[in-house]
Amino acid sequence: MTEQRLLRTRSLLGWLATLCCLCAGLALADSFVNSMHTGPNTFSILAGGTENLSGPMPPDASDASAMRATTDHPGLSLELSTQAQGFWLGNRMWLALVKAAPDVSPGTATITLRGPSGDTAAPAQIFTLLVFPDQAALNAASHSRIRRAFGLPPLAVAAGGLVAAMLVGFCVFLTSRRVEAIWKREGKAVVYMTKKTPDGLLISFGLGTEHGLATGAAVAVHDESGLPVAVASVVRCSGADAAALVVGDGKVALGNIVSRPSATETGKVQAAAGS
Numbered sequence: 143m144t145e146q147r148l149l150r151t152r153s154l155l156g157w158l159a160t161l162c163c164l165c166a167g168l169a170l171a172d173s174f175v176n177s178m179h180t181g182p183n184t185f186s187i188l189a190g191g192t193e194n195l196s197g198p199m200p201p202d203a204s205d206a207s208a209m210r211a212t213t214d215h216p217g218l219s220l221e222l223s224t225q226a227q228g229f230w231l232g233n234r235m236w237l238a239l240v241k242a243a244p245d246v247s248p249g250t251a252t253i254t255l256r257g258p259s260g261d262t263a264a265p266a267q268i269f270t271l272l273v274f275p276d277q278a279a280l281n282a283a284s285h286s287r288i289r290r291a292f293g294l295p296p297l298a299v300a301a302g303g304l305v306a307a308m309l310v311g312f313c314v315f316l317t318s319r320r321v322e323a324i325w326k327r328e329g330k331a332v333v334y335m336t337k338k339t340p341d342g343l344l345i346s347f348g349l350g351t352e353h354g355l356a357t358g359a360a361v362a363v364h365d366e367s368g369l370p371v372a373v374a375s376v377v378r379c380s381g382a383d384a385a386a387l388v389v390g391d392g393k394v395a396l397g398n399i400v401s402r403p404s405a406t407e408t409g410k411v412q413a414a415a416g417s
Contacts, residue, residue, distance in 0.1 A: 145324050149366050152317040159310040166303030172288050173296035179285035184270045186280050190244040199234035200257030200264040206236040213253045217246030220253060248275050329353050330401045336394060343388040347400040350382045361386055364399045371398060
């Protein structure tokens with residue numbers, strides 16, 4: 143693949159990675175809006191489906207089996223399975239599994255859990271379950287635009303967007319490596335730093351004595367399309383790196399390409415140095 147095709151491919155991949163990140167950000171925002179509307183203790187369940195619930199263990203409960211659970215919706219059952227330790231605070235947590243019968247009626251259900259002493263030791267824990275007959279009804283009633291439009295959870299879309307952005311970003315990295323390999327063979331390098339100094343604009347790039355440069359040598363600066371933007375004179379040079387001052391009023395930006403100049407451009411540098 144030629145240099146120009148590689149540069150076009152890298153540019154397209156860069157825009158694609160940006161688009162993936164944008165999609166992931168919008169999906170996260172959509173998930174946040176959906177959570178604001180539903181609330182922390184509101185869950186959706188399908189007829190014939192299950193849903194996991196959890197919460198802090200009341201201080202008067204020795205284990206999960208000591209808790210009392212009630213529901214106001216026929217066709218829903220709750221099994222307090224076990225207890226666990228909280229990840230962040232390390233407190234005791236109960237775990238429960240809600241099951242919906244295949245013929246459960248759609249609607250809103252409330253599940254209330256209390257400790258052995260009722261509301262005396264700790265307030266009741268109340269959960270709201272939205273019962274739907276099928277996935278299509280659940281998607282249509284969702285506050286998430288993504289779920290309503292595509293039937294996908296917004297967090298899953300956000301995760302997919304981030305993974306896609308990382309994969310595309312890796313492709314950009316590989317493409318850049320191939321471009322840099324071509325540039326090194328041709329004696330070119332990208333401008334990776336610019337700095338304003340009293341003597342003028344100082345640019346840094348990855349060419350050095352290993353590539354035939356020396357202090358006082360002239361270099362030409364082009365954009366990625368090959369159009370010349372400036373000529374510079376090398377003021378500091380190491381094995382694989384150099385810094386040069388831009389001659390005159392040339393405008394150099396990060397990402398511009400540095401190469402050994404033609405005879406005409408070398409003459410410009412020498413004329414500027416002489417003046």
